[in-house]
Amino acid sequence: MIKKNLFFGLLLLLPFALNAGGVSEKNLVNTQAMDVSGLESISITYGADDIVFLESQDSQLVIKEYMTRDNKDYYAKITRSGSSLEIKEGKRPRVWNFSSKVEVYMPKAIGGSLTCRVGSGNIDSKIPELIFSGITLHTSSGDITAGNISAQTCAITVSSGSINVGKIIADTEIGAASGSIRLAEVSGDSHEIRSSSGKITIGSISGSESRISCSSGNIEIGEARRGMFYINSSSGGIHISSFDGKGTFDASSGDIKIDFMTPRGDIVFKVTSGSISMALPKASSFTLDAESSSGNVTLSSSDSGEKTRKQSILYSTGPSPAFTIKAKTSSGSINVELK
DSSP: OHHHHHHHHHHHHHHHHHHHTTOOOOEEEEEEEEEOTTOOEEEEEESSOEEEEEEOSSSEEEEEEEESSOOGGGSOEEEEETTEEEEEOOOOOSOTTOOEEEEEEEOSOOOSEEEEEESSSOEEEOSSEEEOSEEEEEEEESOEEESEEEEEEEEEEEEESOEEEEEEEEEEEEEEEESOEEEEEEESSEEEEEESSSOEEEEEEEOSEEEEEESSSOEEEEEEEEEEEEEEEEESOEEEEEEEEEEEEEEEESOEEEEESOOOSOEEEEEEESOEEEEEOTTSOEEEEEEETTSOEEEEETTTOOEEEESEEEEEOSSSOSEEEEEEEEESOEEEEEO
């Protein structure tokens, strides 16, 4: 009899245990629509909510808040002052099993600037292309995902989490303190992309000046075009499948591998511990100055099959080389292929 009563007692407590475990469903509790005419800036700030951007079906900006508990004090605080719109989260209960998320429905063309900051939550844009004069997205702990972005300036940063964005047309500042960065395409005038701990993967990048750095992780670029590139990896390799530009490449511990299409100016390679591999168009006009303190320097031609191997090589093409390629590694080999 005691076992039977204990069994039914546990059944009665099960719903409360599940709710305490955080499995309560988030329900739509608040919907607010706003006129966006004349807006020049939109600011959205939440603490621990996931933010999802979606396309609005009309000319209004609409927010929908989903929560496990319904309380008007929890609803967003919305303030419009002239051409500025500010959306802030409302109060939050001090119970650990409360959770919420926000959907933001944006009209296709608003203009002005968009700033979205989240303390601990994801930012996910399902809009095919975000178009603003300036875009700032930040989360302290969470991932940021977006499709295409078109703006004058674009800043995307995470303290702990990953960044995954499609095509960006803007002057960019992308940073992840702890997490990977994946960008399909980046174009604009100037770019700064950095990761303290995590891999950086870029499909293609172009601009007058691009600075890409990674403290711990590989940097992999499909195509790098135009302008000056400063690429640095403290612990990890640098790999570029197609390079058309000039720049400085520095790896403290890792290999550098670059396939040149059309070098546009002086190139400097510096590796402390790792190898350097490069493929250069034979028709290019340049002077190669390569040296390995502990290893061999190999110069080969894919046409003739000729190969030269020394500790250092000074090689020039044509009577008046247009630019210089300097490569030095303290511990590792250097391989140069003329294609």
